[in-house]
Amino acid sequence: MSTISSSPAFTTQFDTSNQEFVATGVLRPRSIADIADDLLLLRDKIETVQGVFYINLKRVTHMNSTAFRALARVLVDASRSRPELKIVVLVSSVVTWATQMFRHLGELSPNISMEIYDSAFYPGxxxxxxxxxxxxxxxxxxxxxxxxxxxxxxxxxxxxxxxxxxxxxxxxxxxxxxxxxxxxxxxxxxxxxxxxxxxxxxxxxxxxxxxxxxxxxxxxxxxxxxxxxxxxxxxxxxxxxxxxxxxxxxxxxxxxxxxxxxxxxxxxxxxxxxxxxxxxxxxxxxxxxxxxxxxxxxxxxxxxxxxxxxxxxxxxxxxxxxxxxxxxxxxxxxxxxxxxxxxxxxxxxxxxxxxxxxxxxxxxxxxxxxxxxxxxxxxxxxxxxxxxxxxx
CATH class of the missing domain: 3.40.50.150 (Vaccinia Virus protein VP39)
Incomplete structure (x- = not known):
């Protein structure tokens, strides 16, 4: 597992066993340069996986438009360069803005989808x-x-x-x-x-x-x-x-x-x-x-x-x-x-x-x-x- 910390309030890491890019915390960069290392990690790992690649945003509590646009651009580019790869963005209904932001990515590329992690939270x-x-x-x-x-x-x-x-x-x-x-x-x-x-x-x-x-x-x-x-x-x-x-x-x-x-x-x-x-x-x-x-x-x-x-x-x-x-x-x-x-x-x-x-x-x-x-x-x-x- 690789880990990069962008700031005290935000971290990203890659879980090799699950082919999962995990982001945590508050993602409010002033410019794309502030998250350049995180985006580089994401791009590099996309090139190493096969089958399904997961973007885990379940613990990202805040994200501004700068971060969203940069992340979306990486995912859309990857979906076009690697059309055989399925990209799944995992969000939680607890963070309502995430479901609203990412539900439209599938319209930009057919091999990007969003899953609401907790839609079946308790079976009972x-x-x-x-x-x-x-x-x-x-x-x-x-x-x-x-x-x-x-x-x-x-x-x-x-x-x-x-x-x-x-x-x-x-x-x-x-x-x-x-x-x-x-x-x-x-x-x-x-x-x-x-x-x-x-x-x-x-x-x-x-x-x-x-x-x-x-x-x-x-x-x-x-x-x-x-x-x-x-x-x-x-x-x-x-x-x-x-x-x-x-x-x-x-x-x-x-x-x-x-x-x-x-x-x-x-x-x-x-x-x-x-x-x-x-x-x-x-x-x-x-x-x-x-x-x-x-x-x-x-x-x-x-x-x-x-x-x-x-x-x-x-x-x-x-x-x-x-x-x-x-x-x-x-x-x-x-x-x-x-x-x-x-x-x-x-x-x-x-x-x-x-x-x-x-x-x-x-x-x-x-x-x-x-x-x-x-x-x-x-x-x-x-x-x-x-x-x-x-x-x-």
Missing amino acids: QTFVESRSFIPILRTQTKMTWRHEREILQRHGLRNGMAIADICCGVGDFAMLVRKEFNPARIVALDHSTASLDYARSVAEKFCVRDIEYTYGDASQMLFESDQFDFVTCRHSLQIFDRPELLLKELYRICKPGGRVYITNEKNSHCLGEPRADSISWTYNEVAKLFRHFDMDVEMGPKGSRLLLDTGFEDVRIESFMVTNLDGDPQDFADVIEAWEDVYAGEMCVRRGDPPEFIERFRQGFRDHIFAALHPRGYAGWPIWAASGQKPL
Whole structure:
């Protein structure tokens, strides 16, 4: 891999294994001469590759017209001198100007195309972004918070820290952390505009001004490195098809000596009594259903290994069971009903499951609700919490 730094705010490098030219930072040259070395690197590398050449602009936060025109000229010239080469410009929807700037390059040359990297950010995102699902997300957080407020302290969260809640959803966890731990700074990032709109509306309603709600791609965040004392990412690695990318970003934005805290589930261990067999069958099928969509809701116990593989040390892991006895059993039942609607009503249909399977699948959720509401029943939903320290 070759690297050239044009200025403290901008770098370019070439990844040989991926045939990828990667630019990062603020690209606002006063003249083409300011980025001459970067353009030379780009031209040289285009001549060495075969097949597909990638221009990765996912972390370029600003680009002026001088830079755009110079970059476009190099790409168009290359497409004409090497018509057999496919040139793909990778951008993120988070940086809206990039999609607007580069979408027209294909009109100048048929072998230049633009790909929006995060157009399929979470395989499961479409299943949980409906506004009708928001009350259930809030209920889930209310149920887990009874456990997590103590667990977070065991994993190192203290008052006065700089905190980032990544994949924050509707923002309720960030609100609870703010109230309980009085952070010096708290940033909450998500890729769902609907969830962030809701989070901001709640914050406005309660006159909360100090949570920085941010639209962003958790696998390519625009935050500077080494910013946060404590980084949380809850119930999200399990619905991300490349969790190792997200973990690397959590590691990057965490300060040396700081900690990253993750929670994930193991759905096949959801349980209930009475009607245990039906419930167990359905949640084993839930795990298979998520695997079909490249998600892993069995990830919970894997948290320790995932953190160690990323480079964290002093890794801690524990599990807790959210149950119908944690508060109002109807809250538990409402969550399960929402799962049934999404998993059986949308995901199974998209997978193409036959009606008889879907009906049996639904029955397991109904039996879980029955167990939750039964006066002598028990229903549980297991979650694993893990954290690791970024080495000093």
